[in-house]
Amino acid sequence: MPKSLMKGNEALALAAIKGGCSHFFGYPITPQNEIPEFLARELPKAGGVFLQAESELAAINMVYGAAATGGRAMTSSSSPGIALMQEGMSSLAAAELPSVIVNVQRGGPGIGTIQPSQADYYQMTRGGGNGDYRILSFAPATVQEGAEMMMAAFDLADFYRTPVFIVSDGMLGQMMEPVEFPERPLRTLPEKSWAAVGHGGSRKPNTIKTLVLDPGLLEQKNLRLQEKFTRIAATESRFENYRTDEAELVLCAYGSTARIVKNSIDLLAEEGIKAGLIRPQTLWPFPSSAFQQLPPTCRTILTVEMSCGQMVDDVRLAVNGRLPVAFYGRSGGIIPVPEEIVAHIKVLLGRV
Amino acid sequence: MSVIFAKSKGLTDQETHYCPGCTHGIIQRLVAEVLEELGLLGDTIGCAAVGCSILTYNYLNIDMIESAHGRAPAVATGAKRVHPNKTVFTYQGDGDLASIGTAEIVHVAHRGEKITTIFVNNAIYGMTGGQMAPTTLPGQKVTTAPGGRDVAHSGMPLKVSEMIAQIPGAVYVERVSVHNPRAVRHAKKAIRKGFEYQMAGKGFSLIEVLSTCPTGWGLSPVDSLTWLQENMIPYYPLGVFKTPEEAK
Incomplete structure (x- = not known):
């Protein structure tokens, strides 16, 4: 297979299409702009939908709406933008909605700088969102590895019903390296019978929700989520x-x-x-x-x-x-x- | 014996959590009836918003998505872009839509997103216990403006329908009320139009429904209806602010 010389950000974007991304929602921020720019051009050709949102808050909630209705949705942003999305990430994890989020890290805190950084480790592993949740978080070191992680991300998200992070940084996003895109292994994925797509008169309504006012029921839900996180931890840890x-x-x-x-x-x-x-x-x-x-x-x-x-x-x-x-x-x-x-x-x- | 009224198939058997005299129940019944009459119950995705609206999914017999506070229009956008042929709507109160969610409601209209928004305006935060909303009337006593809304301090109430009607992507904007049977019948027609324009692919529709909050207002159910008529309608005039013809 011939290798192409690509920027890290663009390779992630192409890998998203090859990984089965159907919808991208995002808001401009440096140093990740090549991802939305590439997808604005290429995703519609692949039958997908690119939409620029009015803010990171809207972008992550568009991802939530698309994922809730069975779409394979993603967004990408950089550190301060990721901070704005944290409420949505807590909701995605709580509602168990498969989705992919790319963070091309830049220096902080605050608006900080557009130069590379890894100061979002807490953001990517502890979350800034509320509640007990965990998000599967991949950290590539090369453009090739990023492409492979991204190609697998949508299937993993569907398999576990979870959001997945790809944690890049301004250097990895902007550098060019040779990269190839092998066929992604076929994975048997569960039916999305839970999705809110209209019941068609043939079943009870599906509701995608995270409000659980009864403490006993919420604790049970949290324990069930923890069981899933334990399963992911036992299976997906890599080094x-x-x-x-x-x-x-x-x-x-x-x-x-x-x-x-x-x-x-x-x-x-x-x-x-x-x-x-x-x-x-x-x-x-x-x-x-x-x-x-x-x-x-x-x-x-x-x-x-x-x-x-x-x-x-x-x-x-x-x-x-x-x-x-x-x-x-x-x-x-x-x-x-x-x-x-x-x-x-x-x-x-x-x-x- | 002929049946002259029956519960819509669009409503579940669940008893609502709404306070006595609250008109959310009427508005949700109208949505249910319209969706049933248009044959859309099985092809509709609803987006419930934070506030008293949130439990809508317990009462409507349709697939629904609960949305973070203010974000229902963004959630609905995601749903509609995955399912352009399904009917998608948001059901939002005034704290949700007119305060924390102003960016999302403006931009869903700006994009001309082919969805319908039911905007329930009761001039107060009901669910959280009666705090001031951007829609709270001048002088209206609320828990966070105990002396009444001071417009020099908090500004004049926001007129959402008038604001949204200015946006090119909004094709149908109407403000209705449910304070008497005649108004309820008219509100249903407006809600129906909102969904029909979506089905016809016209663009974004918003139907603002003036609603009561007897608990938050500290009034009886009957007095609340009178208060709505005497205080809300003069500031929030009923009527059509935008039609698809004007939007062209």
């Missing part, structure tokens, strides 16, 4: 190991930062310092099991993020005090370079 065998230091990084960290690890290897990487490919469920299989040589863990330290919380929970967990990060749209990470590691290991 990559890089040079972790015999490593005395294991790093943890995701997305763009993981690529930079791999370079740092290679530089350290040239100096005889053995370091490795655990790269979460899912942020929720966090791949805690990766930290149960650390090499006996490992003395310490270092989490590297383009943030002031967010994923490090999950690393500490996974390590559970067995080893020291340190953090190194750059924020505000600054992308760390391999050499500065190497210098930090040398200080950490006392090899200066």
Whole structure:
């Protein structure tokens, strides 16, 4: 299969079409604009519908309406826009509506900057929406991986009846890389007999709702949702190991930062310092099991993020005090370079 | 013996949660009757909004989607874009539509979305216990304006039908009331037109229905109907603000 040279954002958009997206609703925000622009052009040709919403609030609720009626709907945005959508994400999770949401992260807090960042880890794993809910959250590190995760996202959303996040960042969205689009594996998906499509006089009305005033009933619903989240966590958690065998230091990084960290690890290897990487490919469920299989040589863990330290919380929970967990990060749209990470590691290991 | 009145097949057997004298029940019955008469009960998707409107899905015999506060027009847009041949409507109160949901109602009209909105205006937040709405009348006493609405402090009430009628994508806008049997019969005709224009693919319709809130207003059911007639109609005049002919 020939490879195409594509921007990360455009590859995600094409992968959405190949993954079976039928409806896109979104609102302009940098650095994700290539996604709606590509879909405005290409989705109608594939028989789908592109509609620009008046706000992120409207966009996520259009996704809600389309998903509630059986559509395969998505939106994409960037950090502040994702913040505006959080109410809708809580509702999508509560109403169990399959949908896909892309976050091309930029620097915050507030309006922040349009430069790359990973400061939305909390937003993508803890949510800003109310209530007990979890959302399956994929974190690609390359344009190719993003395309593959996106192509699978709609089927996973339908399979579990859940929203799915694709967590990208401004660097991954704007960079160009060769990418190919293999056929997506066919998955047997459940009928959407729950959708509000008009009962046709042949069944009782379907109602898509999240209001449950009776505390006993709401607790039962929450427990049922938790059972689903446990099932997703047991099945969908993913990670990559890089040079972790015999490593005395294991790093943890995701997305763009993981690529930079791999370079740092290679530089350290040239100096005889053995370091490795655990790269979460899912942020929720966090791949805690990766930290149960650390090499006996490992003395310490270092989490590297383009943030002031967010994923490090999950690393500490996974390590559970067995080893020291340190953090190194750059924020505000600054992308760390391999050499500065190497210098930090040398200080950490006392090899200066 | 001939039957002169029967419960619409568009209504379920569920007893409503509405307070005695509240006219939500009448308005929902009219929606049910219209959808039944047009043969649309099986092909309709309704979007219920936060407020007293939210439990509409318990009373109407149709598929419905509950919407976040103010967002029913966006939810309805998503539904209509997936099912352009189905009938889609929103049922929203004035706190939902005229306050938190102003952007969504303006833009659903702006896009000329082929849906119908039933806008129930009772000049107060009913569900949350009688707070001030953008539609609360000058001097009207509410829990968050205990001395009565002070227009110097909170502005004059918002006239939604007049505002929406200015938008090119809105093809039919009418304000009706349900304070007496004649008004109820007329309101039903307006609701029917709203759905007929949608079926004909004309564009966005909004039917504003002046409604009572005896509990929130602190009045008896009968006095509420009189209050509506004497206070709401002078500020919110009944009538047609836009027709498909004017929209051309």
